[in-house]
Amino acid sequence: MKSSWTSWKWTIAVGGIAASSALWSRAESKWTLPPETAQLKAGPGVELASASCLLCHSADYLSMQPPLDRTGWQGVVTKMREKYGAPLPANQAGAIIDYLAAQYGKKAP
Numbered sequence: 001m002k003s004s005w006t007s008w009k010w011t012i013a014v015g016g017i018a019a020s021s022a023l024w025s026r027a028e029s030k031w032t033l034p035p036e037t038a039q040l041k042a043g044p045g046v047e048l049a050s051a052s053c054l055l056c057h058s059a060d061y062l063s064m065q066p067p068l069d070r071t072g073w074q075g076v077v078t079k080m081r082e083k084y085g086a087p088l089p090a091n092q093a094g095a096i097i098d099y100l101a102a103q104y105g106k107k108a109p
């Protein structure tokens with residue numbers, strides 16, 4: 001009597017491990033990376049922004065930023081140009097700021 005109860009416990013324990021590892025591998029195969037880590041959001045000006053802004057850091061720097069309004073993005077772009085030396089002609093800054101404000105901006109209230 002005692003020995004059959006012991007083997008039951010073993011069956012449950014082994015079965016539990018097998019079941020949880022099956023669950024684990026199923027969950028694992030579903031993992032995908034968040035889509036925005038590698039690329040900037042699509043939108044007008046994305047080529048320009050990718051070419052100018054991804055030279056030194058990844059798109060994460062933009063997507064992890066709290067949403068900024070146009071003035072906020074203007075400040076970032078100015079800082080990237082003046083402080084860090086982003087090779088960005090002044091006449092293209094406006095287009096990039098428009099892109100950033102549209103795709104990574106604060107939604108109008």
Ligand code: HEC
Pocket residue numbers: 049052053054055056057061062065076077079080084085086087088096100
């Ligand atoms: C010449 C290199 C360079 C280029 C080009 C560049 N950045 Fe940066 N960026 C940096 C550096 C350096 C930091 C600071 C990194 C740190 O503090 O870890 C930074 C940080 C940031 C941050 C984080 C917040 C902050 O103010 O530190 C944002 C947002 C950002 N960049 C946006 C942009 C955008 C938008 C562009 C395109 C207009 C751009 N960057 C182009 C060098 C660059």
